[in-house]
Amino acid sequence: MKDTATTAPVIEAKGLGLTFQTSDGPVHALKDVSLAIGKGEFVSFIGPSGCGKTTFLRCIAALERPTEGVLTVNGMSADAARQARAYGYVFQAAGLYPWRTIAGNVKLPLEIMGFSREEQEERVRKVLSLVDLEGFGKKFPWQLSGGMQQRASIARALAFDADILLMDEPFGALDEIVRDRLNEELLKLWARTQKTIGFVTHSIPEAVYLSTKIVVMSPRPGRITDVIESTLPKERPLDIRDSREFIEIAHRVREGLRAGHGDEV
Numbered sequence: 001m002k003d004t005a006t007t008a009p010v011i012e013a014k015g016l017g018l019t020f021q022t023s024d025g026p027v028h029a030l031k032d033v034s035l036a037i038g039k040g041e042f043v044s045f046i047g048p049s050g051c052g053k054t055t056f057l058r059c060i061a062a063l064e065r066p067t068e069g070v071l072t073v074n075g076m077s078a079d080a081a082r083q084a085r086a087y088g089y090v091f092q093a094a095g096l097y098p099w100r101t102i103a104g105n106v107k108l109p110l111e112i113m114g115f116s117r118e119e120q121e122e123r124v125r126k127v128l129s130l131v132d133l134e135g136f137g138k139k140f141p142w143q144l145s146g147g148m149q150q151r152a153s154i155a156r157a158l159a160f161d162a163d164i165l166l167m168d169e170p171f172g173a174l175d176e177i178v179r180d181r182l183n184e185e186l187l188k189l190w191a192r193t194q195k196t197i198g199f200v201t202h203s204i205p206e207a208v209y210l211s212t213k214i215v216v217m218s219p220r221p222g223r224i225t226d227v228i229e230s231t232l233p234k235e236r237p238l239d240i241r242d243s244r245e246f247i248e249i250a251h252r253v254r255e256g257l258r259a260g261h262g263d264e265v
């Protein structure tokens with residue numbers, strides 16, 4: 001476990017709220033969300049559908065604007081952090097352009113940011129190797145399995161080497177065996193790169209397996225009902241899921257979801 005107590009938070013929300021105005025009236029997507037995420041933490045957000053997990057991630061990424069409270073990312077406003085390319089974002093679907101090769105997809109943000117051709121090639125090589133896709137750069141997305149496509153989309157988010165990686169249910173559409181493998185790989189990647197990760201999931205085992213901190217949320221309006229600091233060691237073989245400690249943390253998450261009436265998870 002990393003010592004995050006002495007450093008300023010990388011992401012800090014204080015009394016954050018977001019109300020969407022819709023034709024059916026206001027939708028309180030987030031209410032009074034306060035949370036600090038330290039450098040190098042792996043933080044999962046779990047809660048039933050509609051509890052505001054994606055909305056919170058999108059606020060961090062400056063893709064939504066909170067209507068209440070304060071949010072800082074790397075000590076600046078979310079807008080400023082976005083302009084400073086503070087984070088990479090991985091969406092639920094891999095979202096690769098089918099007419100571009102895997103390398104072409106990973107390169108896209110680097111092209112937009114004006115990196116030199118040599119730098120682009122170097123970074124693509126490095127991130128494809130980080131996600132175990134060396135040798136697949138010339139393939140097109142349809143030539144890869146779903147899991148490989150999602151790894152390519154992680155590589156794209158890593159390409160400009162931001163300190164923060166925001167991941168919105170990246171493995172939700174994959175079967176359990178592939179998901180297990182990607183979970184293991186993601187932990188290794190996190191250990192190698194020391195990124196700060198915000199990760200949305202519906203899966204209790206996934207949240208417990210991956211996280212240093214688990215944020216349990218409840219809907220209507222989206223609030224934090226529990227924040228669990230994991231006591232699991234940083235090295236986590238998959239069979240850690242059979243350990244007593246793991247089962248106890250999973251139990252606490254489940255209780256938190258129940259307390260927030262999270263019966264839809």
Ligand SMILES: Nc1ncnc2c1ncn2[C@@H]1O[C@H](COP(=O)(O)OP(=O)(O)OP(=O)(O)O)[C@@H](O)[C@H]1O
Pocket residue numbers: 020021022027028029047048049050051052053054055056222
């Ligand atoms: N642009 C929008 N306009 C109006 N309401 C919205 C908008 N975006 C989200 N919402 C509403 O805000 C609430 C929170 O949505 P959000 O997508 O953040 O939930 P979630 O926890 O990520 O759900 P899921 O697990 O299903 O992805 C929901 O009630 C949703 O319908």
